[in-house]
Amino acid sequence: MAVKNAAKEAVKEKYVSRDFKEYVRDVIPDKGLDETIAGLTPEKIEKTIKAVIGGRSSRIKAVMNTCIHCGLCAEACQWYLSNDKDPTYSPVAKMRMTIWEMIKRDGKVDAEFIKQCARIVFTECNICHRCSMYCPYGLDITFIIGMVRRICFLLGVIPQRQLDQAQAHIITQNQVWLSENDWLDAIQFIEEESGADYIDLRVPIDNEGAEVMFLPLGAEPKTGTYHIERTAKIMLVAGVNWTVPGKGTWDCSSMSMFVRDMVTMQRIVRGLYENAARLRIKTMMLTE
Amino acid sequence: MLGYRELPFEVKQTGEVYYDLLKSGRIQIDPSKKIKVPVTLQDPCNIIRRAGAAEKFRYIVNATCEDFREMKPNKEHNYCCNAGGGLAALSNWAAHKAIGNRVKAEQIKATGAKIVITPCHNCSTGIKDVIKIWELGVKNMFFDELIVNSMVIPEKFKVQK
Structure with missing residues (x-):
């Protein structure tokens, strides 16, 4: 070829x-x-x-x-x-x-x-x-x-780009340097925008006792918002009581794992599990 | 972690959750909206080789597409997309990665599929590079896209236009 x-x-x-x-x-x-x-x-x-x-x-x-x-x-x-x-x-x-x-x-x-x-x-x-x-x-x-x-x-x-993501994980606990405000703003924006297609479409933040907690890839709220939007549509139609965490760690990716930064790896997993425990969810759903 | 011997919750990939929703009938697929063109599936290494979700993913594909063709080899024997292991971040090495994955281009070409389903974001990045460099003329899609395009939407959720 x-x-x-x-x-x-x-x-x-x-x-x-x-x-x-x-x-x-x-x-x-x-x-x-x-x-x-x-x-x-x-x-x-x-x-x-x-x-x-x-x-x-x-x-x-x-x-x-x-x-x-x-x-x-x-x-x-x-x-x-x-x-x-x-x-x-x-x-x-x-x-x-x-x-x-x-x-x-x-x-x-x-x-x-x-x-x-x-x-x-x-x-x-x-x-x-x-x-x-x-x-x-x-x-x-x-x-x-x-x-x-x-x-x-x-x-x-x-390689520079891998180091950049690894450092983003160390500092912000996500791969794209998104602050907590930006994250909340992004999911509220998604909810607002996709309301034109479906009635009652929600992206519930910190919904305690939910069945499913969705943890996106860091790039989703930044460059691939359509993924969260589609997830919201599927969850709405299926009638699933779901949520995304409004604070702490929400990015399921881990460049730290790929570069074997053991400390940050642990902090990420711990952050995700703490959110799961805080919201008392049944299933953790990860994009990757 | 957290002092639990066993976790009080399950950890699943989106595809595995969609499988549960389809299998239990919480999401219905409209047969007339199924994808008609031939499709193939890229098996993500970690979810298939290490977490064993191969059959679940095939269930989703068969539920939403009419003509599914397997890559060879497939399932846990499938080749990586060449963007796994943190290589997805290396966009300046894209040509190096795609040229280093000629076998994937040959696999996709041999299936004759027009759409490559990539359940994982890394796979999407890797397959896009392969498609571009080897000029395969196909496109890639995610599970969420497949399901949203073909699911039955109850009237109460539809916006009246």
């Missing part, structure tokens, strides 16, 4: 890895990867790697020592299959080029290496669990990728 020409011609420059000659990629500029590595020192990198791997190293070593390089995970990965079976896209290579090398070198790697790790784990793996499902030993490859993501996140080497 032919790729749209514009996309093909947009990037011509190639990046060849210093550590792994087979790793050849198009150059894609990203401030989060290119500029953040300037602030890294070998001591900082070693300290971070050791802090993350620390007590869990046996779990990683078990994966390293059990893997027989059979290649079944490669055949399971859409990145590998789509890139003409380039071995550097296989899940085992993604582990080998990142955490295995970190352990082999006892954490003594440089900033350039971290940048390459960040590119591999943040832009070439979806943590979709397909490789783990096909591994004959059931090795949790995605756990390892997540661990590398945590190392890169703690070092601040992470």
Whole structure:
């Protein structure tokens, strides 16, 4: 199949890895990867790697020592299959080029290496669990990728847009920097606008004892209001007593989970559960 | 969390809730409003592979569309949309992601479907990129859109025009 020409011609420059000659990629500029590595020192990198791997190293070593390089995970990965079976896209290579090398070198790697790790784990793996499902030993490859993501996140080497969302979660508990006022304003606006189509259409805020609590994706009140509107219509027709939380955490997405920011992950889940407990709902409905 | 051994509430994806509403008859589908063109379904990794909602999603699709065609492989063996795992946020890497998902473009093309149903927002982002870069000429739709377009609306809720 032919790729749209514009996309093909947009990037011509190639990046060849210093550590792994087979790793050849198009150059894609990203401030989060290119500029953040300037602030890294070998001591900082070693300290971070050791802090993350620390007590869990046996779990990683078990994966390293059990893997027989059979290649079944490669055949399971859409990145590998789509890139003409380039071995550097296989899940085992993604582990080998990142955490295995970190352990082999006892954490003594440089900033350039971290940048390459960040590119591999943040832009070439979806943590979709397909490789783990096909591994004959059931090795949790995605756990390892997540661990590398945590190392890169703690070092601040992470694609800019992912970092922006992760920071939005830290500060506002939603991915789009929406304040509580903006959130309330958005849902009231939706209720008002969609009243033209249906009689009695409501988006009930903080309705205690509701059957269903709807938790949208952060982008819905900001750029996809039609999703909340359609949900309201379905709930109205089905006669469901439903609600959305008017305060606290309401965004069901979690970039913090993808970058393995454990503290914020917990705060998000806790926030959602606290809203569920406060409103005494029966079912929590998440868009994602 | 909160000190409960078991949660006092259920956690469901929107699709699973819509399945309950359709199955219990709280929402009726008007057969004449069902989608006629061929459709296919993108199975979201976390909801299918890890939470096992595959059959529920097929029930919704079959209830609202007439010609449903499976991608191959499907259900828990389906390929990711390439926007999962936080990659949906990387709009400046869109071409990289879509080119890295040729298998998905081939899967969609092989079904001959005109609409790809994406139950998850990440999937929607990923599939849109794939459709654009590989020039598939199809569109994507959400469950809520399918249901709102085809459900029976009681007279008392209709605005008199």
